[in-house]
Amino acid sequence: MYGRYGSYVDTIVLPGNVTEIPYYLDGKVALVTGASRGLGRHFTRTLSRAGAKVAACGRSQDLLQELIGEITADGGSARSFPLDVTNSANVAATVQSVTKTLGPINILVNNAGIAITKPALDVDEADWDTVIDTNLKGVWLVGHAVARAMVENGNGGKIINIASIASTTVLGRASSYCASKAGVTQLTRALAVEWARHGIQVNAIAPGYIRTDMNKEFFESPLGDKVIERIPQRKIGDPADLDGALMLLASDASRFMTGSTILVDGGHDAS
Ligand code: NAD
Numbered sequence: 001m002y003g004r005y006g007s008y009v010d011t012i013v014l015p016g017n018v019t020e021i022p023y024y025l026d027g028k029v030a031l032v033t034g035a036s037r038g039l040g041r042h043f044t045r046t047l048s049r050a051g052a053k054v055a056a057c058g059r060s061q062d063l064l065q066e067l068i069g070e071i072t073a074d075g076g077s078a079r080s081f082p083l084d085v086t087n088s089a090n091v092a093a094t095v096q097s098v099t100k101t102l103g104p105i106n107i108l109v110n111n112a113g114i115a116i117t118k119p120a121l122d123v124d125e126a127d128w129d130t131v132i133d134t135n136l137k138g139v140w141l142v143g144h145a146v147a148r149a150m151v152e153n154g155n156g157g158k159i160i161n162i163a164s165i166a167s168t169t170v171l172g173r174a175s176s177y178c179a180s181k182a183g184v185t186q187l188t189r190a191l192a193v194e195w196a197r198h199g200i201q202v203n204a205i206a207p208g209y210i211r212t213d214m215n216k217e218f219f220e221s222p223l224g225d226k227v228i229e230r231i232p233q234r235k236i237g238d239p240a241d242l243d244g245a246l247m248l249l250a251s252d253a254s255r256f257m258t259g260s261t262i263l264v265d266g267g268h269d270a271s
Helices: 036-050 061-073 088-102 123-153 175-198 222-229 239-250
Strands: 029-033 053-058 077-082 107-110 157-160 200-207 260-263
Touching: 029 036, 029 088, 029 123, 036 061, 036 077, 036 107, 036 239, 036 260, 053 061, 053 088, 053 200, 061 077, 077 088, 088 123, 107 123, 107 239, 107 260, 123 175, 123 200, 157 239, 175 200, 200 239, 239 260
Parallel strands: 029 053, 029 107, 053 077, 107 157, 157 200, 200 260
Antiparallel strands: none
């Protein structure tokens, strides 16, 4: 069975006897947080290419509108919704509005995140709260609101949290980020255990370094070259390097997985 877009998504449905496995996401509704830039923008495009109706959620409506235009021109289906993952009232309203506009949510990609890099002794309370509120509490707030809607709808669903190699590997001058991402991995496991009874799968992707706005400057510096030397594959990833893990966790191919974190890091964590 060939896909419609001639993209990477096609290549994972070709090998082996997979024609009966419904990898495609036709008719599914997916919500992506932090969709305006970087990985979230890419995830939104990938899911829409696989046939999902995607709610591209974030704070920068201009950037989201531009993305929706690109997806629509590509034949996909997506709508933008305003969302600040640290604001519980906004999260509840957005989940309600997505459900009303696109239908019950089947897939959530909890992607929004930030990093503040400073020596641990210089981190102040505001830095700490910003990182933990966005990366950990935000994942819980959106996951919790979407899971409640999934339980109400009775069809279960798939929650994909974006963790990091920082969940298990210490990255320099990023103590709050490391703590937040370790929390995301363990929260993924705890929610997976509790919500399995509702047919909700909760898994995570832990990317290694992937080139986005979050780290572009760093990887253009000599220090960035030094980090690349320590990665076994001697390179950092592109957002498309996460497509395989994303499609696995978003599709029925992952039907017997929950509480898992998939590392996609060029061997960084193992080194
Ligand atoms: P990015 O800075 O390019 O994009 C982050 C997105 O999150 C932006 O759209 C931003 O507006 C949004 N965001 C931040 N705070 C928000 C809030 N309060 N409410 C709603 N949206 C908010 O970063 P990225 O590299 O695309 O990172 C995406 C995710 O992937 C993050 O969770 C990050 O920790 C994780 N990650 C990235 C890498 C990497 O190397 N790029 C590696 C591991 C994990």
